Amino acid sequence: MxxxxxxxxxxxxxxxxxxxxxxxxxxxxxxxxDWEHLIEEIEALGNEQKHKLESYLLQLLKHLLLYQHWSLPECKNHWEVEIDNFRVELKKLTKSKNLYNYLLTVLEEVYIDALRQAKKKSRLNCFLQICPYIMKWNY
CATH class of the missing domain: 1.10.40 (Ribonucleotide Reductase Protein R1; domain 1)
Structure with a gap:
């Protein structure tokens, strides 16, 4: 063709x-x-994976903050399940060393958004301003 x-x-x-x-x-x-569209599609795929990673990371960090600091017994089990789900999804994505390295570069930036959302949801001001969590998986 x-x-x-x-x-x-x-x-x-x-x-x-x-x-x-x-x-x-x-x-x-x-x-x-069709080089033009092939390049466009590969770039879009990479961006989509990064966006997905940031989204799961945001949800994980937010749930970790809420679980750790907001004592609502009726929510603890739900947050535990969500934390586990987001960890599983992030572990799948970060099998790519490139995406794992990307996660490390955006961790603090995403934490700021998670912190803002956790504060808004809980109305608490006890959260650390710097991310206290380490994202590490063994390969």
């Missing part, structure tokens, strides 16, 4: 474009690849 047809395919049938691009890559048909 020509490069022009592949580019048109991207606009009209994304799933067929994916299958065609995969086949072209497998066959090392680099001359007919």
């Amino acid at each position: 020509s490069k022009i047809l592949t580019q048109i395919l991207y606009e009209q049938d994304y799933h067929l474009w994916l299958a065609t691009t995969l086949k072209q890559l497998q066959e090392r048909d680099l001359d007919h690849l």
Whole structure:
């Protein structure tokens, strides 16, 4: 398939474009690849993974803060389950060393958002201003 047809395919049938691009890559048909859209898709995939990581990290940190500082017995079990769920999801994402390193670079920034949300939800002001949690998984 020509490069022009592949580019048109991207606009009209994304799933067929994916299958065609995969086949072209497998066959090392680099001359007919739709490079522009392929690069765009790879960038979007990386950004999507980072966004997902930040979202799970935010929820984990917020729940850790609430669990540690807000004594609502009826919520403790729910928060424990949520903490475990967010840890599982983060562990899956951070199997990629690149995403694990990214997590370490955004930890403090995301903690600030989690801190703001925990304060708003609990109306408490007892939280540490610097993230007290360490995110470490063994590979």
